Amino acid sequence: MYTHKELQRIANELRIDIIKAISRAKSGHPGGSLSAIDIIVYLFFNEIKRTKENALDPDRDRFVLSKGHGVPALYSVFARLGLITNEELMNLRVLGSRTQGHPSYTDLPFVESSTGSLGQGLSVAIGIALAGKLDKKDYRVYCMIGDGEMQEGQIWEALLSAPKFNLDNLCVILDYNKSQIDGYVKDVMNLEPIKEKLIAFNWNVLEIDGHNFAEIEKAINQSKTIKQKPSFIIAHTVKGKGVSFMEDKVDWHGKAPNEKETELALQELKKLLDING
Amino acid sequence: MGKSTRLAFGETIAQLGELYPQIVVLDADLSKSTMSNLFAKKFPDRFFEMGIQEANMIGISAGLALSGKVSYACSFACFIAGRYDTIRVSVAYNKANVRIIGTHAGIGIGEDGTTQMGLEDISLMRSLPNFSVCQPCDEIETRELIKYSVTHNGPMYIRLTRQNLDDIFDDNYKFEFGKGVQLSDGNDAVIFATGSLVSEALKASKILKQKGINLRVINIHTIKPIDKEIIIKSARECGLIFTAEDHNIIGGLGSAVAEVLSENYPAKIIRIGLPDVFGESGTPEALYKKYGFDAESLAVKIESSLKK
Numbered sequence: 001m002y003t004h005k006e007l008q009r010i011a012n013e014l015r016i017d018i019i020k021a022i023s024r025a026k027s028g029h030p031g032g033s034l035s036a037i038d039i040i041v042y043l044f045f046n047e048i049k050r051t052k053e054n055a056l057d058p059d060r061d062r063f064v065l066s067k068g069h070g071v072p073a074l075y076s077v078f079a080r081l082g083l084i085t086n087e088e089l090m091n092l093r094v095l096g097s098r099t100q101g102h103p104s105y106t107d108l109p110f111v112e113s114s115t116g117s118l119g120q121g122l123s124v125a126i127g128i129a130l131a132g133k134l135d136k137k138d139y140r141v142y143c144m145i146g147d148g149e150m151q152e153g154q155i156w157e158a159l160l161s162a163p164k165f166n167l168d169n170l171c172v173i174l175d176y177n178k179s180q181i182d183g184y185v186k187d188v189m190n191l192e193p194i195k196e197k198l199i200a201f202n203w204n205v206l207e208i209d210g211h212n213f214a215e216i217e218k219a220i221n222q223s224k225t226i227k228q229k230p231s232f233i234i235a236h237t238v239k240g241k242g243v244s245f246m247e248d249k250v251d252w253h254g255k256a257p258n259e260k261e262t263e264l265a266l267q268e269l270k271k272l273l274d275i276n277g
Numbered sequence: 278m279g280k281s282t283r284l285a286f287g288e289t290i291a292q293l294g295e296l297y298p299q300i301v302v303l304d305a306d307l308s309k310s311t312m313s314n315l316f317a318k319k320f321p322d323r324f325f326e327m328g329i330q331e332a333n334m335i336g337i338s339a340g341l342a343l344s345g346k347v348s349y350a351c352s353f354a355c356f357i358a359g360r361y362d363t364i365r366v367s368v369a370y371n372k373a374n375v376r377i378i379g380t381h382a383g384i385g386i387g388e389d390g391t392t393q394m395g396l397e398d399i400s401l402m403r404s405l406p407n408f409s410v411c412q413p414c415d416e417i418e419t420r421e422l423i424k425y426s427v428t429h430n431g432p433m434y435i436r437l438t439r440q441n442l443d444d445i446f447d448d449n450y451k452f453e454f455g456k457g458v459q460l461s462d463g464n465d466a467v468i469f470a471t472g473s474l475v476s477e478a479l480k481a482s483k484i485l486k487q488k489g490i491n492l493r494v495i496n497i498h499t500i501k502p503i504d505k506e507i508i509i510k511s512a513r514e515c516g517l518i519f520t521a522e523d524h525n526i527i528g529g530l531g532s533a534v535a536e537v538l539s540e541n542y543p544a545k546i547i548r549i550g551l552p553d554v555f556g557e558s559g560t561p562e563a564l565y566k567k568y569g570f571d572a573e574s575l576a577v578k579i580e581s582s583l584k585k
């Protein structure tokens with residue numbers, strides 16, 4: 001188990017890797033990668049405890065990134081854990097590389113499912129959770145969705161079905177960064193009130209600050225104690241978290257920083273490492 | 278290098294909005310990419326931002342069309358064609374005047390990779406009764422096609438590129454729905470090309486000309502209903518027949534040409550397209566080279582086939 005301070009440091013180091021990889025690729029999605037990384041780091045390091053050895057173990061806990069465009073965050077964790085090389089991480093989106101622009105299961109099975117067409121990953125996660133019940137395995141399935149993604153009809157079909165099957169081995173995390181491509185979620189297609197909707201849909205609903213490791217830990221632990229119901233964690237996050245000029249800026253959804261912007265971003269992130277020790 | 282056909286679409290639809298009050302435009306959180314935002318800025322009351330809800334957008338477009346509007350429903354080709362049964366029943370079966378605008382066609386989008394590439398969309402849309410399927414090859418053809426589309430009767434699928442394309446036509450170009458356009462003379466071989474591969478085919482014809490090979494290039498902007506006459510005539514007059522498209526070789530232009538020829542003038546056809554694979558990430562240029570879509574690869578393929 002890592003301390004929260006250690007997790008914070010790892011996440012900030014990975015923020016640096018994410019910016020470097022997207023900058024080298026000259027395309028990609030920094031905003032939603034930076035908002036998601038703290039939660040993904042918590043899950044991989046302290047909860048599902050992924051290692052090279054257990055990466056394809058049939059009993060492993062799973063993590064499905066339904067918002068597939070955030071995959072630089074996932075690749076940065078994979079590289080840190082030795083599942084891919086650092087060179088592969090930095091060859092993001094390069095012809096022939098396993099680090100495809102969006103998760104490709106056939107190239108890299110550690111992603112658990114190909115995603116990138118929004119709205120699909122949660123249903124696949126439910127399928128994996130159902131199989132776990134059928135096979136009497138006690139693995140847990142974590143699935144992260146985006147708030148823009150949550151507008152998809154298939155998400156609401158999935159939200160109806162997981163409680164029906166009493167999937168207490170499923171935990172969904174909403175990366176609620178309030179922003180998508182055409183603007184803020186509240187303007188594009190409002191989701192609120194989310195909590196009340198999900199309670200009405202029979203989910204165990206939790207609400208946290210998605211950048212606070214103590215709150216992430218508490219929510220994940222609570223979700224494991226609930227029987228017969230799937231859990232849904234509404235994680236309030238900041239799009240572009242850690243790089244001041246990207247934070248909460250719709251424009252930083254899907255573009256790479258240029259050389260100068262990259263330098264600025266890296267300076268800021270390195271400063272964060274110094275402050276937080 | 279000219280404009281992308283998605284930009285030409287956005288500019289044209291924003292102009293046409295003034296002339297035709299029946300035009301409505303819908304988008305699913307990609308208006309800055311499909312360029313429908315140009316219409317949105319000018320006509321906010323007739324633009325509907327749906328968020329990431331392609332199926333709902335298509336259904337609402339159908340309802341609007343059944344009530345007298347001409348609906349332009351815009352997203353990436355993969356996501357919109359992916360909502361197939363909604364298109365099939367609410368749009369095609371209803372014969373609703375919906376224009377499905379699918380941008381980011383083919384591997385030409387580059388780095389984003391497979392899930393963002395429309396690679397099977399022509400095939401899907403072509404097999405829906407009542408549907409017309411069009412893919413313009415440059416800015417001017419896009420402009421003329423979009424103008425035409427406002428008064429067309431029945432649903433249409435219009436496939437557009439992310440990447441910029443060479444200018445092929447000038448302001449005198451007359452768009453004729455359902456008609457192929459011959460772009461270069463020649464009897465040694467013919468290539469039927471569509472969309473982004475038209476300019477590659479034209480450049481290939483120039484490379485081949487220097488080697489004494491005369492390639493006839495035919496631009497097929499309307500893949501359905503297809504111009505049977507020009508296909509049969511060219512097949513008769515040219516020895517070798519090629520098709521070229523940034524799409525799976527199954528179900529697209531190559532299949533459409535094969536269907537026409539097998540029933541009317543059986544001949545061997547060499548189809549150039551994605552060999553039934555999903556595509557991948559990479560720069561557009563590297564991908565075009567890898568899959569043999571660039572002018573040089575096309576020229577090499579045609580020359581070597583002639584020698585056989």
Ligand SMILES: Cc1ncc(C[n+]2csc(CCOP(=O)(O)OP(=O)(O)O)c2C)c(N)n1
Binds near residue numbers: 029331
């Ligand atoms: C089905 C589908 N439609 C459209 C897109 C294009 N797209 C990619 S990311 C994105 C916005 C996603 O917003 P959100 O889920 O909030 O992600 P985040 O803000 O966390 O990056 C869109 C519309 C897509 N990938 N899939």
